[in-house]
Amino acid sequence: MPHQFTIKGLDKNKYPEVYDSISRVMGYYGIDKISFKYPVFFKKLNLIKGQSLMGDSIKISERSLSFLESLDYEERDSVLAHELSHVYNRDEVLYTLIFVFLIFPLFIFELSLLILSSLLLFGDIFIISLIIAGMLVFILSVRFFMWVSRNSEIRCDRDAVLKIKRPEAFKRALISYYKNIDRSQGRPGIPVILFSLLLLVFYFVAGSSHPTLKERIEHMDHVGKAIVQQ
Helix, strand or coil, rough: CCCCCCCCCCCCCHHHHHHHHHHHHHHHHHHCCEEECCCCCCCCCEEEEEEEEEEEEECCCCCHHHHHHHHHHHHHHHHHHHHHHHHHCCHHHHHHHHHHHHHHHHHHHHHHHHHHHCCCCCHHHHHHHHHHHHHHHHHHHHHHHHHHHHHHHHHHHHHHHHHHHHHHHHHHHHHHHHHHCCCCCCCCHHHHHHHHHHHHHHHHHHCCCCCCCCHHHHHHHHHHHHHHHH
């Protein structure tokens, strides 16, 4: 008797190719149940994110779901294998623990010092030293979070290649995904530009949570060669 999978929130008739792929990839990881969730504010953005904090699920935008449907089955299986690696390894649980027990307490500590220093009118050199030290430790904690996230992405890429064994298909899917940008709104306005600058400052201080496309492709090439040599 074939193994039964429970897939919630995905219309099999509207997205038959995605439904077949997710059923297949769930078998590779031994995951029996998955839910598809659709954030309201991300309909026109690229968003595919495997989650495991409140049950196993894939958060996905309608735009990205249509994009998955347009891929061939090897490309689609590879992308979903990457996301299910996040689910299988409970990455979101790890991210939440780091945030709750490291980043958030440091943020509250730093905020408390700033409030205390304002009440003292910056008259206490000890408080000022604590503020500077706390800020440095807070930045390091965020960089640690980004490092964990970045390495999780690389591991998920590796898992996808090892499960599907089609590194070239995964590379094609990644390149297509990066090109899948909504340009229907025309040129970016001032708010978008300012938000982009804010992100650049954040990435400069904290680092990126994802490896670059070049790094991901180079890593997949390395894993692909290891598969061939087996």
